[in-house]
Amino acid sequence: MATDSNGSSKGTFKVPEIKFTKLFINGQFLDSISGRTFETKDPRSGNVITEVAEGDKEDVDLAVKAAREAFDHGKWPRMSGYERGRIMMKFADLIDQNIEELATLDSLDAGKLFTLGKIVDIPKAANMVRYYAGAADKIHGETLKLSGDLQGYTLKEPIGVVGHIVPWNYPSMMFALKVSPAMAAGCTMVVKPAEQTPLSALYYAHLAKQAGVPDGVINVVTGYGPTAGAALCSHMDVDKVSFTGSTEVGRLVMEAAAKSNLKHVSLELGGKSPLIIFDDADLDMAVNLARMAIFYNKGEICCAGSRVYVQEGIYDEFVKKSVEGAKSWVVGDPFDPRSQHGPQVDKEQFEKVLSYIEHGKREGATLLTGGKACGEEGYYIEPTIFTDVKEDMMIAQDEIFGPVMSLMKFKTVEEAIEKANATRYGLAAGIVTKDLNVANRVSRSVRAGTVWINCYYAFDPDCPFGGYKMSGFGKEQGLHAMEKYLQVKSVVTPIYNSPWL
Incomplete structure (x- = not known):
């Protein structure tokens, strides 16, 4: 049992029932295909909290397939921004309603202060979702005055299926930081939480379904970086990877993206501030x-x-x-x-x-x-x-x-x-x-x-955050973060009486 700096002993905390320990794919909690699990441990003692499904390449394939189907044929990318925003607002309200349980999970998994989880981490996660919910119907292109007898405009379209790799130091805030702008843009996604802290990500997936997020939009594959994480980065049907973690692993993410389908990458890496x-x-x-x-x-x-x-x-x-x-x-x-x-x-x-x-x-x-x-x-x-x-x-x-x-x-x-x-x-x-x-x-x-x-x-939420040099590239937070999940399409047409006609 831990002691404070004055040496006084602390009472034990009774671990609550852990509700979600399976992979979340296409709106359902599933065992891993292999049936394997891994232990998630309480850093206060090193004791095992529970066993969690260990996703691997086959599970990532299944999750990406669900996300691809939801993007190519589902309603989420085709909803109005207003409709997506309404569902995201409900998601944020559900996060607020479950603050106690979410803060408990992050304290158990990551050793984070429970009091601060309730007043800082979880409320900020909810407010991050609200911020991007408000941005969902404010995605605009441009009207272009082109030379000659042409006119044009640009469209900003969701980039597609996104792989999010979330670190262990802020499980809730980083989940919201990555998932929210991608949702607002109309993307679908597969989230790979850190193997040290998988529990709250699964709970957020449950709340998203309760809020009305369609099946396949948010999928969560728990597992290890060299297996599940690597499979996500190299998957040919993933259009973008957003990674937060060490610079060393960031290099591997870029390498996998380059060797597969040249998917877009954004990296928030190490610091020595x-x-x-x-x-x-x-x-x-x-x-x-x-x-x-x-x-x-x-x-x-x-x-x-x-x-x-x-x-x-x-x-x-x-x-x-x-x-x-x-x-x-x-x-x-x-x-x-x-x-x-x-x-x-x-x-x-x-x-x-x-x-x-x-x-x-x-x-x-x-x-x-x-x-x-x-x-x-x-x-x-x-x-x-x-x-x-x-x-x-x-x-x-x-x-x-x-x-x-x-x-x-x-x-x-x-x-x-x-x-x-x-x-x-x-x-x-x-x-x-x-x-x-x-x-x-x-x-x-x-x-x-x-x-x-x-x-x-x-x-x-309105202030962009991201690094220079080997701290990575691509901003989190703010409307800059939305741009990571959108791509620009130019549409050009001739004007009446143009020689093109």
Whole structure:
């Protein structure tokens, strides 16, 4: 049983009945064709929650066939945007009505804080569906004035069958982030949730059917990346793949797409995001922001502010206050409302984070606090802060995806920009300053897809999110995300009395 940072023991949480553990294909829950299942485990203890159907290539084929039939001959792409929007609004309402159960599933599967699931993750998932429901009837082409005796217009049409590969760190929000714009565009889809966190995706599929989403529009195949995920990426009848995950796997997704039918690909990949704090910052605010930027969701966030650059005038005091803040951060059972930090998602990720901490020590960084596992069982890691970190160290270059902060000092604005850009990633960045000129200069100079000024994790459905460099391409959120699921068709006709006639 996990303990918090003060060592107090937590009571056990009774696991509720898990309602959906089979594949969801063409509106039905089905066993995998092979009959195989896999275990999904509770990261609080490592114990098995339940067995889930293990989909493979044959199951992906079946799901894609259902999605293709629903796209080529079904009513979803042929509905008016208004009709699709009404069904999506009902879907969102059903998500709201099942907040407690959905938050429980994500806490059990991913170690996410139950309280935040109820007030942040699940409501945001519902609101993401509502945002795109409102966009479904606002898909417009253009009228073209062509040269000569021709006129034309463009149509924006749904791209077809989409494969969504969803990560484990935000199972609900990422499901909604990917499925919603594709639904609004009129696409059909196959969702492959992460093998670590399959439960909530199956529940969302059930709610979508209840809302009136036609059979075959949303299919969910649970299973492993190298089998089910790979089959989805290489399938000749899938028109697009949207993937969120590591840069290494992103390469494999692109390769599979290229070798099959040259399907469209969008990738939201790794990050090593800098948080740059200038001398004029409110120190307490900056310390709290930096703490949240790396320890929130136990550091399992692609855009976590893992590299913290602090100007030399406030560096020493910042270090002192940051250590105090990390030591007061409560690590414990995600179902305990006092907890601020639950377990890493699984044993593999737990061991990966601990190995990076050991790398940091060997490379000569100074461990200020944390650095160890905590609790009697489960995959809990103390909030960890390193200083004396050099840009070429592994802990400054690699995405750790855990609660590990690298603290570094800088003197000038130019040095801060250079250090912030000294990474192969470019997902996000943060700037803390009261000087508008500095904020504008740095935000224009940092190569990242999102820059937050005096805030962090300031997400909104209307604000596009996606990376530069090896953090991928293609935006999530906003109307930009809709464009990923639409293609433009040009229609040209001659004008009356044209020589073409």
